[in-house]
Amino acid sequence: MKLVEINDHLTVAPQPELDAFSEFARKGFVTIINARPDGEDAVQPGNTAESAEAGTAGLDYAFVPVTLAGVTEADIRAFQTALAGASGPVLAHCKSGARALTLYVLGEVLDGRMARDAVAGFGKRHGFDLSGALRWLECNEAATPRVKGFYDARTGSIQYVVTDPATKACAIIDPLLDFDEKSGAIATAHADAILDYVQREGLTVEWILDTHPHADHFSAAQYLKGKTGAPTAIGANIGKVQGLWKDIYNWPDLAVDGSQWDRLFANGDVFKIGSLEASVMSSPGHTLASVTYLIGDAAFIHDTIFMPDSGTARADFPGGSAIALWNSIQKILALPDETRLFTGHDYQPNGRNARWESTVGEQKRANPHLAGMTEERFVSLRDTRDRTLPMPKLILHALQVNVNGGRLPEPEDNGRRYLKFPLDALGGAAW
Incomplete structure (x- = not known):
């Protein structure tokens, strides 16, 4: 399996086998980011297995599953958070490594650390076609x-x-x-x-x-x-x-x-x-x-x-x-x-x-x-x-504020505000 070093902190890779995780730890990686949704093919290990294997190998693990057509800013920021929170080198993968690198590059462009016209060349130098990242940026701007x-x-x-x-x-x-x-x-x-x-x-x-x-x-x-x-x-x-x-x-x-x-x-x-x-x-x-x-x-x-x-x-x-x-x-x-x-x-x-x-x-x-x-x-x-769902834990707290336009109860004569909590008000509770 080819590992592509992007910088001292990030390496991207295609789908790894589970038995490679212990080797990643020996090589000094501290975190795995899985950018691949479950079910893309019949042989991929999947999120649950990868998370368990990462834990066994002493690696931190983040699951940021995306398709190139479905990337959102929330995914980009989640990838950045996982990368920034790692105490050492990170290995990020999808099926080929392209989506993992796309998430990284989009964050760099959005935050002004990479020019948009540098994206294609950056990808080419590392062996990836990042045209999908450019299309995302065009759509985002429009x-x-x-x-x-x-x-x-x-x-x-x-x-x-x-x-x-x-x-x-x-x-x-x-x-x-x-x-x-x-x-x-x-x-x-x-x-x-x-x-x-x-x-x-x-x-x-x-x-x-x-x-x-x-x-x-x-x-x-x-x-x-x-x-x-x-x-x-x-x-x-x-x-x-x-x-x-x-x-x-x-x-x-x-x-x-x-x-x-x-x-x-x-x-x-x-x-x-x-x-x-x-x-x-x-x-x-x-x-x-x-x-x-x-x-x-x-x-x-x-x-x-x-x-x-x-x-x-x-x-x-x-x-x-x-x-x-x-x-x-x-x-x-x-x-x-x-x-x-x-x-x-x-x-x-x-x-x-x-x-x-x-x-x-x-x-x-x-x-x-x-x-x-x-x-x-x-x-x-x-x-x-x-019928199987418990009521939200704050429903009886929140509705008396929210049906009143977000106003908290008025202070009483001691200066404190009090919520009123009715008992047995909602039937059919799922315990």
Whole structure:
């Protein structure tokens, strides 16, 4: 097997046999990065076997599986993180080594350490055709809007900053407020990371958008409105969700008209982010109030469809419906195949890196909940699976904040804020 040394820290290689891992350790490598998805051919060892063999050999291991057609910035950054976190030389592989080198080169170009016109020659000197990297860069530059995802490993949630490159106006979608249920502590680290990015890039925040009232994290909409002055918005059916949770919390003073937000979007509503036209598509199923934001060639699909290897969102929350979810998904899949889809959560199946961007075409081909699926089978699959899922650990904490527009409870006479936690409020618990 030919090892190609790129620099003192990185070597790329074709698919290694498992018995080579101990030899890699003897040669001084400390980390293996596997950039090859499972199932590409019948004889590859696969992620689980490679991870186990790396551990036996005393090597660290990272799984960043990509296809050349499906590389996203999240993959590039995950590769960089694995490379930067290694305490010594790294061996990265795919089937031939080309995808591993592509991830490295794209990171170098994005961060300004390599000129775009140097990519082809760099690849040729090392024996690789990097034309795929050049095509990715061309597509990335042409994509509108620009989308920056911020991943929270604690909750598996993704926040987005969506920017019109022509005007540097942006929208923030689904921002989260940090909450530790063990101590009751509130923090703003993830929201502040968004503000830092906005300032660094010279952006103007024009909207703070929620796709739905979240069940697994607190919304930072009010915090960010206070920092930016931007209006907040959510789907017009939020009042129906508020009505459900008003009863669950026995909360007579909760307004159930959506007045906690500055604007309520109905299906088909249009708004602007700088010079970009954005529209709203009602997408109930996960919740009654769920919406999809269509902005340029991108759709922000929240908890409706996950990444292709992760299926679809649950539909068993109060007001949820697997039939409604199926119908919402069909509207999303009717968009052009090249439409970029940005999901609301990723739980890193099989230990891969966190990912949040796919396309309509990828979902149709590769999502087992969608490819070749009928409505009847989908509803049966979704209902059966949902009965086995425990409720999100923060659902009863988060909804009393999120149906109130991201506002924390008012301080009581001792100056402290208190969350109300109803017992036995959600039936059919999966222990």
